[in-house]
Amino acid sequence: MNITLPDGSVREFASGATGMDIAKSISEGLARNALGIIVNGVNYDLSRSIEQDASVRILTWNDDEGKEIFRHSTAHLMAEALEALYPGVKFGIGPPIENGFYYDVDLPGDTKLSVEDLPVIENKMKELVKADNSYQRAEKTWEEAVAYFTEKGDEYKLELLEGLKDSEITFYTQGNFTDLCRGTHVPSTGMLKYPKLLSVAGAYWRGDSSRQQLTRIYGTSFPKKDLLDEYLKQLEEAAKRDHKKLGRELKIFMISPMVGGGLPVWLPNGTSMRRTLEAFLRNEQKKRGYQEVITPHLGNLELYKTSGHYPYYADSQYPPMQIEEEQYLLKPMNCPHHHQIYSSEPRSYRDLPVRLAEFGTVYRYEQSGELSGLSRVRGFTQDDAHIYCTHDQLKDEIKNVIELTQKVFTTFGMDVSTRLSFRDDNAEKYGGDLALWERAQAEIKEVADEMQLEYFIGEGEAAFYGPKIDFIVRDAIGRKWQLGTVQVDYVMPERFQLEYMGADNQKHRPVIIHRAPFGSMERFMSILIEHYAGNFPFWLAPTQVSVLPITDAQNEYAESIVAKLKDMDYRVNFDNRSEKVQRKIAESEQKKIPFALVIGKREAENNQVALREHGVGDKGVLSVEEVLAMFKDLSNV
RNA sequence: GCCAAUUUAGCUCAGCUGGUAGAGCAGCUGAUUUGUAAUCAGCAGGUCGUUGGUUCGAGUCCGACAAUUGGCUCCA
Numbered sequence: 020m021n022i023t024l025p026d027g028s029v030r031e032f033a034s035g036a037t038g039m040d041i042a043k044s045i046s047e048g049l050a051r052n053a054l055g056i057i058v059n060g061v062n063y064d065l066s067r068s069i070e071q072d073a074s075v076r077i078l079t080w081n082d083d084e085g086k087e088i089f090r091h092s093t094a095h096l097m098a099e100a101l102e103a104l105y106p107g108v109k110f111g112i113g114p115p116i117e118n119g120f121y122y123d124v125d126l127p128g129d130t131k132l133s134v135e136d137l138p139v140i141e142n143k144m145k146e147l148v149k150a151d152n153s154y155q156r157a158e159k160t161w162e163e164a165v166a167y168f169t170e171k172g173d174e175y176k177l178e179l180l181e182g183l184k185d186s187e188i189t190f191y192t193q194g195n196f197t198d199l200c201r202g203t204h205v206p207s208t209g210m211l212k213y214p215k216l217l218s219v220a221g222a223y224w225r226g227d228s229s230r231q232q233l234t235r236i237y238g239t240s241f242p243k244k245d246l247l248d249e250y251l252k253q254l255e256e257a258a259k260r261d262h263k264k265l266g267r268e269l270k271i272f273m274i275s276p277m278v279g280g281g282l283p284v285w286l287p288n289g290t291s292m293r294r295t296l297e298a299f300l301r302n303e304q305k306k307r308g309y310q311e312v313i314t315p316h317l318g319n320l321e322l323y324k325t326s327g328h329y330p331y332y333a334d335s336q337y338p339p340m341q342i343e344e345e346q347y348l349l350k351p352m353n354c355p356h357h358h359q360i361y362s363s364e365p366r367s368y369r370d371l372p373v374r375l376a377e378f379g380t381v382y383r384y385e386q387s388g389e390l391s392g393l394s395r396v397r398g399f400t401q402d403d404a405h406i407y408c409t410h411d412q413l414k415d416e417i418k419n420v421i422e423l424t425q426k427v428f429t430t431f432g433m434d435v436s437t438r439l440s441f442r443d444d445n446a447e448k449y450g451g452d453l454a455l456w457e458r459a460q461a462e463i464k465e466v467a468d469e470m471q472l473e474y475f476i477g478e479g480e481a482a483f484y485g486p487k488i489d490f491i492v493r494d495a496i497g498r499k500w501q502l503g504t505v506q507v508d509y510v511m512p513e514r515f516q517l518e519y520m521g522a523d524n525q526k527h528r529p530v531i532i533h534r535a536p537f538g539s540m541e542r543f544m545s546i547l548i549e550h551y552a553g554n555f556p557f558w559l560a561p562t563q564v565s566v567l568p569i570t571d572a573q574n575e576y577a578e579s580i581v582a583k584l585k586d587m588d589y590r591v592n593f594d595n596r597s598e599k600v601q602r603k604i605a606e607s608e609q610k611k612i613p614f615a616l617v618i619g620k621r622e623a624e625n626n627q628v629a630l631r632e633h634g635v636g637d638k639g640v641l642s643v644e645e646v647l648a649m650f651k652d653l654s655n656v
Numbered sequence: 657g658c659c660a661a662u663u664u665a666g667c668u669c670a671g672c673u674g675g676u677a678g679a680g681c682a683g684c685u686g687a688u689u690u691g692u693a694a695u696c697a698g699c700a701g702g703u704c705g706u707u708g709g710u711u712c713g714a715g716u717c718c719g720a721c722a723a724u725u726g727g728c729u730c731c732a
Contacts, residue, residue, distance in 0.1 A: 220727030221659025570689045605693035
């Protein structure tokens with residue numbers, strides 16, 4: 020048979036040759052590093068025979084699919100270890116994930132697992148690695164599979180089998196462990212040299228909180244020790260950047276149980292940063308024709324019934340409060356308020372687009388276990404805006420908004436990917452007319468193509484009232500956060516009966532674009548803190564510059580510089596204590612203040628300062644004018 | 657909410673198998689006048705998350721509650 024390799028070359032093999040045979044024919048090294056093979060688009064084990072002509076690609080650690088095979092095999096390895104240590108353990112699912120794998124298990128009896136048990140399991144795994152058992156694939160009939168797991172008493176696998184009645188069923192066995200598994204797996208456990216178990220968590224069977232809670236064990240594995248070490252170091256680095264830790268150290272925000280979980284309190288430093296961010300965005304919006312509005316934190320329940328938010332979001336809202344004869348809701352969304360502003364006066368096509376912006380605080384119920392620092396909260400401020408435009412203006416307005424959002428992310432130097440969030444087949448999740456949806460989705464895609472955005476499509480990610488463009492940023496720990504969002508909405512204009520008078524003297528419905536580049540100020544701050552590891556750029560830092568006289572003799576001159584800087588609206592720390600300059604510098608560095616101006620006798624005599632940059636060091640002596648010019652330059656974003 | 661872990665001074669953490677708390681930093685006072693990451697000395701600071709219980713005796717053991725942290729989509 021003919022086997023076509025990725026470079027287009029064709030080699031001849033006897034029918035029944037395996038992926039390993041092909042790998043060996045290419046090179047010994049490849050055979051050693053091969054983890055699996057893709058045969059005509061299907062993942063094969065290296066030991067599985069290939070019967071006819073095919074184009075193939077051999078997978079190694081360098082392929083994402085290779086990593087998945089590697090981690091998936093490690094999940095089976097862990098399962099084997101668990102079965103050896105905890106006879107009677109039952110298994111849910113154990114897939115590879117981005118940087119590792121997990122397995123959901125139901126431990127026998129009242130066995131509880133904590134992180135302290137992980138090293139024991141890990142050692143067992145390492146034993147099994149040494150045993151170097153091969154992974155063996157076996158095709159089974161559905162009845163055989165059911166018989167096996169009935170005998171074993173694993174109701175989770177039996178439930179999974181219920182959904183697989185029409186599929187080909189395969190088992191994989193390594194050593195004493197057999198699992199229902201689609202595969203693919205590495206040739207043998209000996210390759211999985213560096214497994215590492217990381218954490219234990221509870222996870223509901225099939226993600227359903229009404230069902231049995233299983234124990235989820237997270238782990239990862241690597242083929243080389245230095246890769247594992249590097250990954251563990253990365254995790255450590257991420258922990259150092261944790262915004263909750265830095266938020267406390269840099270006095271950005273606090274959480275007080277007396278105020279309430281999920282209700283962060285902004286300290287002066289954090290407030291300074293937030294105001295700076297707001298000013299930045301306000302300025303960008305002003306340039307793009309937005310008008311700012313302010314709406315209250317409560318709204319009549321009727322408002323949200325009209326908008327349709329009330330039934331859809333009932334479980335993420337706080338219960339209504341009774342005020343006299345009316346029911347009010349802590350506002351979960353700003354949109355309905357803005358729609359009221361739109362319809363407060365008759366609109367002409369000449370007035371459109373109307374762009375209403377607000378830093379609007381909204382309240383949503385999050386389960387107590389989900390709260391986390393600034394990133395998951397119960398009250399947060401959206402940098403919200405709604406654009407009411409004619410259909411002809413829609414594409415230009417979407418472009419305008421995408422351009423603004425990109426301006427925001429490039430300003431912060433963030434790695435961002437773009438998702439077009441469309442609806443899926445589950446019609447119950449969405450409101451409005453299907454034809455309008457399809458139109459909006461097509462338009463979004465057109466704009467994205469015209470702007471040559473690199474994007475991917477996320478089916479089922481749409482809002483209930485319309486498709487979205489989401490901007491997804493990666494944080495220091497590799498977690499992805501959905502930040503900016505742009506949504507096209509044909510539903511709200513109907514619900515609120517929004518109108519404008521067209522050039523044809525007829526009434527028309529406007530289209531609404533919802534957008535929030537930061538998403539929420541709280542979450543955005545949490546990401547900024549971790550993104551910069553607390554080392555904020557000059558324009559954003561809560562304190563921008565420290566002025567550090569070396570002795571009391573320079574205090575007067577130093578103070579004149581402080582006054583000058585403050586006069587120009589810079590945020591200045593003046594440290595005139597009788598401490599050594601080393602200490603003043605140390606503290607300025609610890610507070611991550613971008614610059615320090617060290618002033619000794621020489622500088623005072625020559626109208627100069629010695630500049631020190633945070634994290635960099637001594638930058639030499641400059642005139643006061645030079646420093647001011649530099650600061651001015653850095654303030655321009 | 658559920659699972660697990662954690663909770664000792666403002667912060668970071670010690671406190672062995674139960675015998676009524678300790679360090680560093682921060683703070684305050686004083687001395688020191690200093691040239692690019694921490695000068696010295698003294699003082700002060702805690703009903704050990706809350707609350708029940710076991711015990712002659714609980715920071716330490718047991719229970720409840722609370723808060724915090726990691727998880728709870730990723731379909732064998």
